[in-house]
Amino acid sequence: MRAEELLTIARSVAVTAGELAARRRSEGVEIAASKSSPEDVVTLADREVEALIRSLLADARPQDGFFGEESEADVGSSGLTWVVDPIDGTVNYLYGVPHYAVSIAVVEGGPDPLTWMALAGAVVNPAISEVFTATRGGGAFLGERRLAVVAAELPLALVGTGFAYLAERRREQADTLVGLVGEVRDIRRSGTASLDLCSVACGRLNAYYESGLKPWDHAAGALIAAEAGARVTGWGGAPASQDFILAAPPTLAATLETLLAGQSTHSRSLPAAPPVG
Ligand code: IPD
Ligand code: CA
Secondary structure, X not given: OOHHHHHHHHHHHHHHHHHHHHHHHXXXXXXXXXXXXXXXXXXXXXXXXXXXXXXXXXXHOOOOEEEEOOOOOEOOOOOEEEEEEEEEOHHHHHHOOOOOEEEEXXXXXXXXXXXXXXXXXXXXXXXXXXXXXXXXXXEEEEOOEEOOOOOOOHHHOEEEEOOOOOHHHHHHHHHHHHHHHOOOOEEEOOOOHHHHHHHHHHOOOOEEEXXXXXXXXXXXXXXXHHHOOOEEEOHHHOOOOOOOXXXXXXXXXXXXXXXXXXXXXXXXXXXXXXXXX
């Protein structure tokens, strides 16, 4: 199946799932459980939205694998895997901040960002009806508008980032930030990694970096940023992964990576965050 056809499925499922998430938000949000720490919560809506996405994808693409934040993975038999975050930005969702997203990507290969190749992705912010999409080699779009990153020199760069749920890791990430904040225009922490990557794609941020993201946080957004012209990378040219992701126009990416590598030697030596669940 061509990437455009896969994108049609990703977009339509993400929009439908976003409608359910928004409806549940307007009815009031209930915490179902906490995961890696008390701050790391899952709501009933996260689970319900993932179940809806899973069943719509199973109807459309029964042979494909599924890898989502809230349920068991399934490898499938087609060689394609759907990587799904039903509600990215769960804390924003919990607090009624209208900045959360449904993120759906389809990748060739298994659920490992170090080896997969993303073919198509959709990130939908249902609170403001924004739909970001991309196909591999086909460009990135916000609705019908083609996207292109916006370059900036480091001192004028608006840089997004995020923090882990575990307090110890957050402290280390804040140390890294202390070394960066005086070198750039300013910092943003929006609370939704998939939308941060889309913000780089459309120029609302010049750059974004984070450590500790799960595959579903960045699968679709990374493709959207890359198709808008960002360099999306891990440390030293490795693919983006839980270890590190940086997305920025190429020259800024190189400068930022050098700066962050110097700042974050200690945080890079911390053990990886425990698996979710
Ligand atoms: C989180 C958000 C946040 C990022 C965290 C993620 P969740 O995902 O994307 O922006 O900083 O690292 O875990 O828990 O809201 O799906
Ligand atoms: Ca997420």
